[in-house]
Structure formats: structure tokens, C-alpha cells
Amino acid sequence: AQSVTQLDSHVSVSEGTPVLLRCNYSSSYSPSLFWYVQHPNKGLQLLLKYTSAATLVKGINGFEAEFKKSETSFHLTKPSAHMSDAAEYFCVVSEDTGRRALTFGSGTRLQVQP
Amino acid sequence: NAGVTQTPKFQVLKTGQSMTLQCAQDMNHNSMYWYRQDPGMGLRLIYYSASEGTTDKGEVPNGYNVSRLNKREFSLRLESAAPSQTSVYFCASSGRPSAYEQYFGPGTRLTVT
Numbered sequence: 001a002q003s004v005t006q007l008d009s010h011v012s013v014s015e016g017t018p019v020l021l022r023c024n025y026s027s028s029y030s031p032s033l034f035w036y037v038q039h040p041n042k043g044l045q046l047l048l049k050y051t052s053a054a055t056l057v058k059g060i061n062g063f064e065a066e067f068k069k070s071e072t073s074f075h076l077t078k079p080s081a082h083m084s085d086a087a088e089y090f091c092v093v094s095e096d097t098g099r100r101a102l103t104f105g106s107g108t109r110l111q112v113q114p
Numbered sequence: 115n116a117g118v119t120q121t122p123k124f125q126v127l128k129t130g131q132s133m134t135l136q137c138a139q140d141m142n143h144n145s146m147y148w149y150r151q152d153p154g155m156g157l158r159l160i161y162y163s164a165s166e167g168t169t170d171k172g173e174v175p176n177g178y179n180v181s182r183l184n185k186r187e188f189s190l191r192l193e194s195a196a197p198s199q200t201s202v203y204f205c206a207s208s209g210r211p212s213a214y215e216q217y218f219g220p221g222t223r224l225t226v227t
Contacts, residue, residue: 009154027179032214043204044157044218051214091158094214101147101172102206104156 002027002093005106015114019063019078021108023091025098026072032094033074033103035065039087047089048073087111116140119220120205126225127195135190135203135222136182143209146188147172148180157204170197196224210218 009023025031035047048059055067061084065076074091091105118139121192127133139146144165149157159172163182177199188207191216192199202223207215 004156034215036218043220046215046217049215058205101162102149102157104158106154106156 002029002031002095002103004091004093004103004105005014006089006108008108010015010109010111011108012025012111014114015026015083016080019076019085019110021076021091021110023074023076023082023105024072025074025093028092029095033065033067033078034092034094035059035063035074036090036092038090038107042054044090047098081112082112085100086091086110118205118207118217120203120219120222122222124223125219126227127192127207129196129224129227131195132193133192133195133224134192136187137189137204137205138187138217139205139207139217141207141209141217143207143217144184144185145208146182146223147206147208148178148188149192149204149206150174151204151221154200160203161192192224195224200224200225 003026005024033050036044038044048057050057050067058064063078088107088109090107092102120154121136145160148160151157159176161180163169166185170182181189202221204221205219
């Protein structure tokens with residue numbers, strides 16, 4: 001069985017300051033990990049993905065995440081927050097089985113203050 | 115190339131009514147999925163279809179049925195809606211070149227009164 005824990009339900013930063021959204025995972029296999037973003041009343045957009053290649057993964061809009069197997073973590077970072085980054089962020093792990101179903105964390109709401 | 119489309123966008127049902135949520139993808143993906151999203155719980159898998167003609171239960175299948183009509187379309191049916199099924203429903207698909215990456219539709223917001 002696999003699971004994802006997002007350590008903060010809500011994060012507030014000022015525009016121009018760094019962003020850190022924390023995620024820990026549990027998986028019986030070598031996992032594939034993702035971060036998705038959901039803007040208000042919108043669908044989900046893939047930010048970045050880790051699939052056993054480089055441990056530092058770069059995504060869209062300046063986001064990146066580092067896979068740390070020893071810490072079972074996959075934290076999302078961005079050097080400088082922008083107002084448009086305000087959204088809900090989901091850390092997701094994919095089963096390493098035929099169905100490839102995704103297990104979602106409960107989400108972190110990022111608020112960016114002017 | 116529309117990606118994953120869902121209809122309707124919004125729906126209000128009375129308890130006991132039935133309805134079908136439609137999903138279609140134009141990316142020639144083999145796998146399709148239905149999720150529901152509830153506040154504070156992320157998305158949970160209802161049903162999935164690994165390929166045309168096959169379906170399987172996910173984490174929360176009770177009260178739902180699905181049909182994989184063809185490779186493009188995957189519908190979700192509520193036979194007798196209950197207030198507990200008030201949620202936002204997302205359809206997703208995955209396939210070559212990356213079986214791991216799922217593409218999501220815009221969602222259907224369903225309210226059952």
C-alpha cells in the first residue's frame with residue numbers, strides 16, 4: 001500500500017520570497033511521484049514528475065522538487081513566489097502496478113501576500 | 115486537440131435521481147480513471163479502466179457504475195444519488211509515451227439535495 005502526507009494544509013508567503021511545500025510518501029515499490037496544481041474552480045495541472053531518473057526535478061513556472069529516498073520526501077520549492085502561484089498543490093504517488101492509479105495527498109493551499 | 119473533456123460542468127440532483135457523467139479523451143490513451151474530490155481529502159479513485167472493455171473498482175466505488183464505451187469514452191453513472199455523493203468529479207486518462215502521467219478533465223461539480 002502507498003500513501004502521501006502533505007505536512008502543511010496551508011502555507012502563506014509574501015510575493016518574492018521562497019516557497020516550500022512539504023511532502024512525505026510511503027510506498028512498497030520504487031515510486032513515481034508528482035506535484036499537481038489546482039487553481040480555484042479549475043482542473044488539475046501537472047507541475048513536475050519524478051520517475052526514477054534525476055533526483056532533482058524541474059517543472060513548469062520555476063518550481064522544482066527533490067526526491068530523497070532516505071527521507072522518503074519529495075518537497076516542492078520555488079525561489080521566488082508570484083501572486084499567480086496562489087493555488088492548491090497536491091503531492092501524488094503512482095502505483096508501480098498495472099493500473100497506475102494515483103494516490104493523492106490532502107493538499108496544501110498556498111497563499112501569496114502582496 | 116481538446117485533451118480530456120467532461121460533461122456536464124455542473125449538476126444538481128435530488129436524492130434518488132440518476133445521472134451519467136460523460137468523459138472523453140482524444141489522446142489515444144488506453145487507461146482512463148474517475149476520481150472524486152472532497153474538501154481536505156485530495157482526490158480518491160472511484161473506478162478505472164486499463165483498456166477498452168475492462169473496468170475495475172478503485173478506493174470508493176460504492177454507489178457508482180462505469181462503462182468504457184470505446185477507447186475514447188468512459189462514463190460514470192449514479193443510479194440513485196445520495197447527498198454523500200455531493201462532490202467534484204474528475205476524469206483522467208493516461209497512456210503512451212508515459213503511462214505514469216495522468217491528464218485531467220476540468221471536472222463536474224455535482225450537488226445532491
